[in-house]
Amino acid sequence: MTDLATKPDADAELPKGTPPVVDGENQADVEGSTVESSTVEPESAVEPETADVDGTDEVVDETSPEETTVVLDDASPEDTTVVLDEPAVERDADPVDADPADADPADATGEVEDATVAMESTHVGAAPTGNGPDAPAYAWAPAEPKPRKSRKALWIGLGAGVAVTGLVASSLVLIAPGTSIAGVSVGWLTPGAAAEAVQARLANTTIVLTGAGGDVEVTGADLGASVDATGLAETAFAEHPMWNVTAWFPPADEVVVQLDDEAATSVLRAAAPELYADPVDAQVEFDAASTSYVTVPAEPGSGIDLETVRQALTDAFASGQSEIELPVEAVPVEADIPTHVAEGTVGQLNTILDTAGFYIGAERTVPIDRATAASWLTVAPGDDDTFEITADAAAIQPHVDTLAAAVNRAPENAKVITDSAGKVLREESGGQSGREVGDTSNVASDFASQLAEGSGAFALPVNEVPVTTVALARRIEVDLGDQRTYMFENGNLVQSYAISSGRSATPTPTGSFRVYAHTAEQDLGAACRDPSRTDSYCTKDVKWLTWFAPDIAFHATYWHNNFGNPMSHGCVNMPTNVAEFVYRWAPVGTEVWVHG
Incomplete structure (x- = not known):
């Protein structure tokens, strides 16, 4: 920019119709003064000046009042400075990544094509005139900056592209709209979120026990209700992914609700205790008089039918209901160990007593009496609602220690009668092989295991002593x-x-x-x-x-x-x-x- 500092004549006038700008420093001095318009005529002798901006020669016309800033100092003619700004030069468009906030306001006058001289005046009473000490200072107003090129379309396009990309990516991990699992809408959800939604809905589904239940409320969470939420959600996503529009709005999947029987029974018993009576399991006892095992029959109890509760919860969950009423009444509750189970165990035990002994082949070589065999056994309820049979190896061992004396036998030699030439005239006796008990170190423990499995016939390890013919x-x-x-x-x-x-x-x-x-x-x-x-x-x-x-x-x-x-x-x-x-x-x- 070319600055021209000259001192105009004291009688110089501003262009007509142009308001003066009062310098802030001298605003107090002009109080009660009146500013009269005067015109400053540009020097006609000044030739246009050529400026080289960015390698381009452009002509700056300094004779145009519109492109001239005039600063008038009213202190004295010597202090009056006229500053002529360079005309704005047409420049290339800024890069798209330029930040308007980084622009320096001081450079604004260099970026304007047609600056208009604006004179602003502050009137406080009458402005003084002339070049006296009370005369105000004037300055040309800065030109308005050139409007920047708009890039809204570019930014809108980029945002739309990101949105489309996100939508496509989401469609690869979300379940299709309109998909539901047993009344729970899982569309627009990931499988993990869908599983959580299904389990949460089930946990909050409420059953109101009416009738004998006294209108007590229990929730799916109280009953230990569960479904394979993860499996159902993964299946829903596999069969109805969001990207497949043909899979949108499918029919609802059916589910099977399971209850934690122990938790459900505990909650329902607490809710309606008058409906519950504990059943008595069947028992197995040894009758010493008959030296046989006998059955003590089971006695049924009463309570709320868990299957009815489970089905009611399933129906409410499948239909999307948050609450359902269920009339309840006491129904017979079978014992965990029914009578027929005890009878089966009794039959097994008595077979053990009938056959208990140590065997060599089919021969019951060392029989064990029924009372002794029963004393080896313990019968107690098992984990699977049956009876568990165990045997005491230590009680069996004393009988094992007597086996050698009871089993060992010397061989009986065969005899034949011959003449002096050795011709057999008659077989006197066929003979009998001898036998000896083998290793008995594990017999007691092995027999105990066999008795627990229901067999009382133990095959002894025996070594045979062969027959000799005489x-x-x-x-x-x-x-x-x-x-x-x-x-x-x-x-x-x-x-x-x-x-x-x-x-x-x-x-x-x-x-x-x-x-x-x-x-x-x-x-x-x-x-x-x-x-x-x-x-x-x-x-x-x-x-x-x-x-x-x-x-x-x-x-x-x-x-x-x-x-x-x-x-x-x-x-x-x-x-x-x-x-x-x-x-x-x-x-x-x-x-x-x-x-x-």
Whole structure:
């Protein structure tokens, strides 16, 4: 800006019609003075001046009164200063991010294209005239600033874009409008907020117990009511997201309300105590007289039906009602442990008593009496409204300690009778394997666990001792000279008896023979078959005949006692007990040697 400081003539006048501006410092000096208009004529000799602004040559016309600021100091002609401002230069538009608040008001005169000289005057009485000490000071008024370019459209566009972006983003996490869960509107909500709204509505839903209930109010929260609010909200969002306009305003989802039975019963009992009577659970007892378990039947109680309450709460919640009336009355309440449960347990326990014992295979080797088995058991109500059976391993252990004596058994060897060549003539005994109880360190605890599961038959760990077969080679020797019979087993003499062999007229044949038959009792002699024969004899009821040669046998003799001497018709006479022993000891095929 070009400043021209000149001192105009004292008689200089302001342009006509232009009001003077009174300098604030001299306002008090002009009190009661009158300001007369005068005109200041610009110097015609001043040539227009060229200014270079931002590289552009522009012409500043300093002769225009509209572009000139005149400051008049009334103190003296020497103090009068005329300041001519530069004309405003047309400049480029400010950047969009310029802040109007940052503009310096002192620079406003440099940004005006057509500044208008405005003279403001303060009149207090009559303004003094002339250039005396009381003359007021005048100044040209600042020009109005150039209006800034409007950018409202740009800012509105940016705001609208942000709003649209936010709406699109919201549609990805919100449930569609018009969606409801059991009467609870969850549209425009996130799944988390929807879950909270559903649970809050349920908690505040109220049931008024009318009739015998005495109009007492209980809420869903009091009853411990709950729904799968999180699952329902997530399902609502999955099936009806806000971005899918085809899923808007769907039908309401149905829900299932659950009650905390213990909390609900407690609240309802407190609300209507006269409707409640406690049921009595069935019991199981051991009757010592019959040594059996018996059932003590359950007794029903009374109270408010929880299912009716739950359904009423569900209906109110589903229909969006905040309150519903429910007429209530006492209904039978079954015991937690009914009679049929006790009866089933009694049957199981008595089966244990019937079968209690230690078993080897199917054999109940060591039985346990019913009273003893019952003393091992404890029966008490369980957590699942049944009965729990437990057994005392310490009480079982003393019986385990006696098992070895009761169970262990030595093997019985098998025996076979053979001839001297080893040919088996008869199986004397099949034999029996032995047994020994195995490790019993865990038997008591294992049996206790098994009894708790309902089984009284405990299979013992047993080791088998195998059978050994013994062969006995037997033979008989008859010494006619000594009138004795000798019996050998595996070469060893086991018995020797005096006998009576045949007399000289009817001698006993000698040689090697084998037993070929046995007869328990028989009549001897041809006369027995033909009484007319006088050359024979007949001896009735002869016992224990062991035949080893034609018509020759070892047999019992009851008609004489002269053993050690020949007395027979050829057979070998023996005392009755000896004859029976030989009869049973020598099977068919036993070797017999008769010599003199």
